[in-house]
Amino acid sequence: MRYPFKQVEEKWLQYWEENQVFKTDLNNTQNKKYVLVMFLYPSGANLHIGHWYNYGPTDSWARFKKLLGYNVFEPMGYDAFGLPAENYAIKTGIHPYDSTMQNIEDIRKQLKKMGCMYDCNAELMTCVPEYYKWNQWIFLQMYKRGLAYRKFAPVNWCNSCQTVLANEQVIDGECERCNSKVIQKNLYQWFFKITDYAEELLDGLNKINWPEKTKIMQRNWIGKSEGAKVIFKVEHSDEEIRVFTTRPDTLYGVTYVVLAPEHPLVDRITTEEHKKAVENYRESTKLLTEIERTSTVKEKTGVFTGAYAINPVNNERVPIWIADYALITYGTGCVMAVPAHDERDFEFAKKFNLPIKKVILQDGTKEEDELTSAFTDVGTMINSDIFNGTRSDEGITKVIEYLEQKDFGKRKINYRLRDWLISRQRYWGTPIPIIHCPNCGEVPVDEKDLPVELPYDVDFRLGGESPLARNEKFIKVICPKCSGDAKRDPDTMDTFVDSSWYYLRYLNPNYKKGPFDTELADKWTPVDMYVGGAEHATMHLLYARFFHKFLRDLGLLNSDEPFSTLVHQGTITNQGAKMSKSKGNVVNPDEFIENYGTDVFRMYLMFMGPYDQGGDWSDKGISGVDRFVNRTYDLFKQYENKLRNVIASDKYDLSSLNDDEKKVYRKVNQTLKKFSDEIENFRFNTAVASLMELLNELKALENCIDEIKLYVLSRFAFMLASVAPHLGEECWQFLGNDKSIYLSNPSFIIDSEALSEDNVNIAIQVNGKLRATISVPIDSEQSYLKSLVEKDERVMKFVNEKTILKEIFVKNKIYNIVVK
């Protein structure tokens, strides 16, 4: 009979809801497991395969933990602010609030079909004042501590989205969202001082169980480098140039200095005769950034300023150039150029005929040998006064010590990480709780006046300024300090602010005394298992760590990290291409749900391949899972109500069982072991395969007594309930159970004695080549095998007339005879 999935799925969904099976008792923190998937962006499109792939298997993991007796908390919510809703509004006139709420309602229904254990009491959305009020509150706490600040700064501007972007949101010089070219613009913007936490963010990576590649990405993004700051005086001037270098050992080889074109010093030091050229160059680089910054041809360009700097260690006079290969955003915006030992400087020096001075001698070469490229490895220091003869790697610290002694410079650590730009010139986000007063300057909104509510009636057409700036009712306020006319800050916050702490809010979404219930947060965080896309490696996953540490420093949390274990699901592609609405290649899961049901579809997604690898979508194998599910259903259906009065023990003595009983008893114990291991480690494909193997062995069930049947089938149903929840429940019921398996606490213990077999197959090799396999009792000794092999013609024909040099024996595995 075909598995009537529609009735079964409906039945159990209803049961779970009516009996609140998945409501978590948050006050009970014994055996707690906080399982979380990255929350959902409520777009108008249907949930696609990617959502199912993310949520389904993770839910199976959570379900298995629950079956094992853990107190599992698995919430789901909506990341409801953001640009797409606003762009949609501009196009259609439908207000972002209305469309978002409608979308959430639609998505709730679809989510339900997945049959996940989401605790609906914990649902949250970020676009309501009850939530974003606390974004503002956190903002104010940062402001108080100098961690939220406003500055006039060059920012990434997307003309199409009419807003600024964080560095993390610029991909290949293009806007992450709309792929249009990002340009530079100078604007007053709000920043969060994430750089204050750079060192701790780096350090903390060693303490968390995250994919190594994600940690590496964060490490690179933070980009710590150690070196020195060196001060060069500008000749005939009071100005000084402070450079950062990781190679103080090459300091004697400096032949020129480079400033970034935008560097403020340029105006003050450029000589009259070079002003024009410098101005032209600055203009051209500005244009270049706007037009073609990502050009693959990186021909070095630059101009001389006419000024000279003095190298503090040898008083050499070196020219000061400007060039766009010096970046204003990194280090001090100034570079000491050592062409002999830096590839970029070498290239530049060659092009502009600047001197190349060798100060590190490569082992096995002579000083007068000409350099054909920069030598950047370790060698012996030369032309370096008192350091001559020193190995360059040791020279680094020695030169730094010397610089500090003479007051020429200092040891310095630099980070690539920049502060997080959070202002957005858009409507659909959290208003920034700051008032700008002509008399008092920046005035933070009083905490008791929060939330600063986002007004509903707004003209959100694009215009280069925030839509909120055009809303008189919102923008005009009385300054709380001087009672004069003032204006609210018209910008809203980056939506990554919302997602930086939502996992704390889930624990009590209605909490009123603070952003989250600190008592619960202490018990339930860090999140035990966090699952989401790898594309968030340097954005959400970095910001959330920063927030967590900040909230800890506020005294609201005790833990240092938000997510102790992280897993990335892979990407499901369609014919090699990422699925996206714009490409029109999104595979709709609906037809599979309709034809096969939720359980089959979820199980197929798990079975396809390694979870973190994703893969190209194909429905080719789904019939295999469908067959498995139907066979399984048939098997259990056969025993419907027949085992109701049977009672199985927790353990059976193998010697009391017949061969078939032994076989299935062992197999189910072995499967339970394997299945548990595989699920625990997110290896769902092999977990499902192990169940298929088990089913294939269960033909032998016919020759078993009822007790064994029940023993085996109840364990099978137990495992099924994790990967095919509705079917698992149904099968559990067929065995005579009246209650949901999730309310039954079966606590099956693996019989470790049943894990091994009576007999094992040993590979018999001659010189490492397989010549025969022999079945022997487990743990047989070498001598016994030898006696068998000696009678075995298949093996002996390769041994006869040759000398046995060696025999290698690995118990229960292999017996290898080495001959010559």
Added chain:
RNA sequence: GCCGAAGUGGCGGAAUUGGUAGACGCGCUGGACUCAAAAUCCAGUGGGGCUCACACCUCGUGCCGGUUCGAGUCCGGCCUUCGGUACCA
């Protein structure tokens, strides 16, 4: 360029610390059931050789080399694909 991951049958993919390569599934082939088909069930299925057949032999995990009794797994050198990053001093 640099950092990271991966290359295994016709296909998706399995293989504890080096120890019987190809689990599980798809597909395909043959058979049963059927008037027939679908569905279902049973059997077979890496390539090559040899044989009436059973058996047996041989080659096989991107390429070349090495370590080892034994390598998909370890080491050295390449090639390809996919992610990340990009003048970071």
